[in-house]
Amino acid sequence: MMKLKIKYLGNKSLSSVMYGFLVFAHYGMIPASIAVLCILWFAILPNPISSPGDSFLTELQYMIQTEMYNDMTKKEIEEFREMQSMHPAVRSIVILYVSVLSILIFFIIGEAKKLFFNFKKNIVFNDINVKHLIRLSKIQIALSIFTFDILAFIFSIILLILSAVFKSGAELQEEHDLTV
C-alpha cells in the first residue's frame, strides 16, 4: 500500500498552500468588509421604506432591503423589522459591532499569514514566530470575548500554550545553531 508523503514545511508544502490561501483571504477581506458595511449601512441605519424613492440613495436602499427580505425567512424578516424600528443609536451599534469584528478577523488572518510565511521559508522555532503566536492568541481572546464564543476562547488558550512550546523550541534551535 502506497504511503502518502505530505510535506508540511518549506516550499511546495502544506504551509505554502495555507499561506497562499491566507494572502487571498487577507486582501480579500478589505473589499468584502467594506461591501458588507455599506450594505448594512443602507439596510439598517435609515428608516425602512416601502417603495423606491426618487433619489439614487433611496432606490439603492429599497433594492438592498428587498434583496435581503428575499433571502430571509418570515421570522427573520420580523426580527429585522423590529431592529429597524429601534433608535438609530442602537442600530448604529450593530454596524460598530460588525466593524470591530471585521478588524479583529483581519488582524487574526494577518498574523496567521506571517506565521505560515515563515513556515514556508522553513523558519519554525524562532523568536519572531513566538511573538506572532502570542499576538494571535491575544487577538483571538479579544474575539472570543466579543463574540461570547467559548470554543474560540479555548482555542486562544491552546495558542498561548503553543507559543510557550515554540519558545522552548526556539531556545533549543539557538543552542543547536550555535553548536559548532
Added chain:
Amino acid sequence: MSIIFRLDRMMADRKISLTELAKRIDLTNANLSILKTGKARAVRLITLDALCRELNCQPGDLLEYVPDKIHGETLNEIKEKNDE
C-alpha cells in the same frame, strides 16, 4: 561565559586563514566564524579534534578559562585591589 576560544591566536601562530582552516576541517566559514568570535554555545569533540589536528596543538591551547568572578569579586576589582 567564562570559557574563551583562542582560535584567532592559534590561527595567527600557524599563519592560516579562516577560509583555509574551514575547508580543511570540513566546516562552513560561518560556523568557524561563530567559534572565532566567541558566539558559540558548545563545541563538538569531533570539531575540537579536527582543529587540534590541523593546527597541530592541544585542546588546552585553544581553550582558556577566565572566570567572571572569584569569590564574588570581578577581575577588575581584584586588579584594583592589588594595585592599591
